[in-house]
Amino acid sequence: MPIARILFPLPLPEPFDYAVPEGLDVQEGAYVAAPLGKYERLGVVQEMLPDSAGDGRKLKFVSELYPTPPMSRPMREFIQWAARYTVSHPGHVLGMALRSRGGLVPSPTETVYSLTGATPARVTEARTKLIDAARELGPQSASVLSEAAGVSSGVVKGLADAGVLRAESIATDLPFESPLADLPGATLTDEQAEAAQALKSAVATRAFETFLLDGVTGSGKTEVYFEAIAEALKTDADAQILVLLPEIALTQAILSRFESRFGAKPAPWHSGLSDKERRRTWREVAHGRARIVIGARSALFLPYRQLKLIIIDEEHDGSYKQEDGVTYHARDMAVMRAKLEEAVVVLASATPALETMVNAESGRYQRLKLSARPGASRLPDVDLVDLRRAPPERNHWLSPHLIHAMQETFAAGEQTLLFLNRRGYAPLVICKSCGERLKTPGTENWLTEHRYTGRLVCHVTGYSIPKPKTCPHCGAADSLMGVGPGVERVAEEVRTLMPEARIEIFSSDTAQGGEATRGIVDRMEQGEIDVLIGTQIVAKGHNFPNLTLVGVVDADSGMKGGDLRAGERTYQLLSQVAGRAGRAERPGRALVQTYAPDNPAMLALADNNRDGFLQIERDVRAELGLPPFGRLAAMILSAPSAQMVDEIALQIVQQAPNGEGIEVFGPAPAPIAVLRGRHRRRFLVKSPKNIDLSAYMAAWIARLKLPNPVRMSVDIDPYSFL
Ligand SMILES: Nc1ncnc2c1ncn2[C@@H]1O[C@H](COP(=O)(O)OP(=O)(O)OP(=O)(O)O)[C@@H](O)[C@H]1O
Numbered sequence: 033m034p035i036a037r038i039l040f041p042l043p044l045p046e047p048f049d050y051a052v053p054e055g056l057d058v059q060e061g062a063y064v065a066a067p068l069g070k071y072e073r074l075g076v077v078q079e080m081l082p083d084s085a086g087d088g089r090k091l092k093f094v095s096e097l098y099p100t101p102p103m104s105r106p107m108r109e110f111i112q113w114a115a116r117y118t119v120s121h122p123g124h125v126l127g128m129a130l131r132s133r134g135g136l137v138p139s140p141t142e143t144v145y146s147l148t149g150a151t152p153a154r155v156t157e158a159r160t161k162l163i164d165a166a167r168e169l170g171p172q173s174a175s176v177l178s179e180a181a182g183v184s185s186g187v188v189k190g191l192a193d194a195g196v197l198r199a200e201s202i203a204t205d206l207p208f209e210s211p212l213a214d215l216p217g218a219t220l221t222d223e224q225a226e227a228a229q230a231l232k233s234a235v236a237t238r239a240f241e242t243f244l245l246d247g248v249t250g251s252g253k254t255e256v257y258f259e260a261i262a263e264a265l266k267t268d269a270d271a272q273i274l275v276l277l278p279e280i281a282l283t284q285a286i287l288s289r290f291e292s293r294f295g296a297k298p299a300p301w302h303s304g305l306s307d308k309e310r311r312r313t314w315r316e317v318a319h320g321r322a323r324i325v326i327g328a329r330s331a332l333f334l335p336y337r338q339l340k341l342i343i344i345d346e347e348h349d350g351s352y353k354q355e356d357g358v359t360y361h362a363r364d365m366a367v368m369r370a371k372l373e374e375a376v377v378v379l380a381s382a383t384p385a386l387e388t389m390v391n392a393e394s395g396r397y398q399r400l401k402l403s404a405r406p407g408a409s410r411l412p413d414v415d416l417v418d419l420r421r422a423p424p425e426r427n428h429w430l431s432p433h434l435i436h437a438m439q440e441t442f443a444a445g446e447q448t449l450l451f452l453n454r455r456g457y458a459p460l461v462i463c464k465s466c467g468e469r470l471k472t473p474g475t476e477n478w479l480t481e482h483r484y485t486g487r488l489v490c491h492v493t494g495y496s497i498p499k500p501k502t503c504p505h506c507g508a509a510d511s512l513m514g515v516g517p518g519v520e521r522v523a524e525e526v527r528t529l530m531p532e533a534r535i536e537i538f539s540s541d542t543a544q545g546g547e548a549t550r551g552i553v554d555r556m557e558q559g560e561i562d563v564l565i566g567t568q569i570v571a572k573g574h575n576f577p578n579l580t581l582v583g584v585v586d587a588d589s590g591m592k593g594g595d596l597r598a599g600e601r602t603y604q605l606l607s608q609v610a611g612r613a614g615r616a617e618r619p620g621r622a623l624v625q626t627y628a629p630d631n632p633a634m635l636a637l638a639d640n641n642r643d644g645f646l647q648i649e650r651d652v653r654a655e656l657g658l659p660p661f662g663r664l665a666a667m668i669l670s671a672p673s674a675q676m677v678d679e680i681a682l683q684i685v686q687q688a689p690n691g692e693g694i695e696v697f698g699p700a701p702a703p704i705a706v707l708r709g710r711h712r713r714r715f716l717v718k719s720p721k722n723i724d725l726s727a728y729m730a731a732w733i734a735r736l737k738l739p740n741p742v743r744m745s746v747d748i749d750p751y752s753f754l
């Protein structure tokens with residue numbers, strides 16, 4: 033009897049062997065169910081072993097084979113590689129590939145009713161209403177039809193019995209429409225055409241290659257990679273294409289752009305999908321029928337059959353780093369996956385990460401440059417507003433200079449975008465009587481005041497309460513006061529300054545779900561908003577033709593804390609935001625309010641000198657041996673009490689293996705020192721570039737015996753510091 037070695041999506045150290053019963057055609061990569069402990073569990077066959085491997089062992093049997101094509105070999109190799117790299121169990125990584133069980137089986141069916149053309153012998157008002165609804169809506173379920181007609185569902189049954197409606201069973205999850213490769217794209221500029229040609233040749237060659245598509249904001253990076261997608265669709269009838277976007281950029285606007293370029297909606301994958309949408313995308317990807325997938329970082333772990341092209345748009349974006357569970361950076365993983373799949377990978381950005389630039393300079397990545405916007409559109413002028421010289425009025429946040437520019441813009445019939453990366457009304461609430469700062473219980477996280485909902489909200493844990501009438505600390509009445517600006521407060525200020533202007537807030541609070549977002553984007557595009565005040569949700573992907581002024585309310589907010597990438601991230605975010613201005617005929621400008629106009633990131637922004645800025649960053653990191661010139665890993669410990677975690681941390685550091693050139697720092701409080709009632713400590717490990725830091729961390733962990741309530745996780749290439 034053949035033997036299947038099965039990996040389960042569980043934190044187990046290794047796969048298990050099972051006998052395959054006669055008549056079950058189990059192959060490598062098959063999705064199967066098998067008994068494990070008390071349960072039947074889903075797993076994936078890693079390997080088929082010859083009968084002899086049974087070796088007299090008494091094996092349990094594979095109990096079920098799912099009707100899904102086997103997981104491809106490159107995908108299985110990718111899972112093993114990712115597990116090793118991130119120091120995780122392979123089963124954990126497999127779990128990320130199995131995010132929809134419903135996708136493993138065929139779509140459920142439902143009964144829909146449509147008109148046969150026959151007229152009923154007996155006509156009632158209810159029947160007439162229902163027939164009208166069926167005519168208007170086409171084939172629908174009984175409940176949809178009866179609800180639309182406002183009659184009971186018995187009417188549907190009556191009409192079906194009378195031969196007026198025909199019942200039909202159809203799949204609930206429809207396949208995605210096939211994209212078309214040969215619809216015309218934009219007429220490319222010379223520079224765009226050259227970049228597109230390089231990508232197309234690589235795609236046609238079907239070998240692994242990594243590109244950096246380095247183009248200023250609005251230079252047509254999307255148009256260029258559309259050409260590569262079209263080429264992949266053309267070259268290989270089975271090729272699948274993955275486009276990764278930062279989650280917040282996955283808006284209707286970009287989906288519509290894909291739809292008009294390829295004549296079909298791409299398959300979506302992100303955290304906002306319903307179970308039904310999720311299983312549909314998963315199933316269609318696993319069967320190789322979804323050709324273009326557009327998703328957030330986790331879309332990288334879908335079981336493509338034939339992945340030939342991966343695009344990572346805004347490759348520098350911080351949201352590609354997964355911070356929970358298996359911690360990974362989707363950009364770096366994508367490059368590895370492309371290598372295993374022999375695919376082409378394109379990293380697109382106007383502000384590439386330093387890591388990526390260094391890879392491009394060393395020739396590991398091929399760099400394609402777009403230096404200008406097409407047509408009349410120009411990059412905006414960026415001016416720094418020195419708040420030390422001309423500050424806003426007390427308890428106000430807009431400087432006279434910015435206010436003046438906003439009024440000019442409004443008078444010219446053009447739009448302003450104010451950027452402030454703080455949701456709500458005020459990021460801190462204090463008591464005027466006793467000075468207490470309101471925090472989430474058991475943590476050091478401040479509560480943010482949200483006036484719109486009347487609540488105090490913790491943006492780290494999600495904890496929220498109605499704003500108390502009295503101070504929870506001293507009991508004083510009406511003593512709680514919001515300190516500092518959030519978007520709601522800036523909106524209030526703009527309202528008093530420009531009472532005739534139409535003002536809206538764009539943040540994850542006002543734009544929950546696709547429809548609300550669509551509404552704001554539409555109104556902005558149609559010119560129905562004069563001043564839009566937004567968080568980083570506005571920074572990406574939008575083209576507002578009449579937007580000519582961008583005001584950055586607080587450019588310094590991202591610079592605080594000891595984060596290694598704070599300057600780089602601030603530069604990236606602000607040039608991204610500034611790049612929203614002047615995208616059509618009218619020229620744009622950006623005013624950046626700062627108390628630190630001499631900071632290299634601010635100077636580079638004003639001079640549009642990205643490469644100069646990166647050079648400074650690069651020198652600093654090379655000097656300190658920090659990434660990409662050295663390597664970092666973090667080990668995070670947590671326990672229910674501070675004392676317990678501190679004791680364990682001291683024991684653990686004793687057991688760190690010796691390694692040439694490896695330094696262990698800490699323990700120190702982790703970036704979020706208290707999370708869900710657990711106290712966290714962190715070690716930071718630094719090594720030279722040529723050291724296998726994953727192997728070092730794995731060796732360290734292997735020595736540890738952690739008592740029960742203590743938990744430990746490893747973060748290779750950590751991104752959050754402090
Ligand atoms: N060759 C072209 N002809 C006409 N319009 C173009 C051309 N290239 C780009 N555009 C238009 O210019 C705008 C910006 O292009 P696109 O969104 O592709 O740029 P991007 O570099 O991806 O922008 P972002 O800065 O948002 O990343 C879009 O409206 C696009 O349709």
Ligand SMILES: [Zn+2]
Nearest residue numbers: 463466503506
């Ligand atoms: Zn008080």
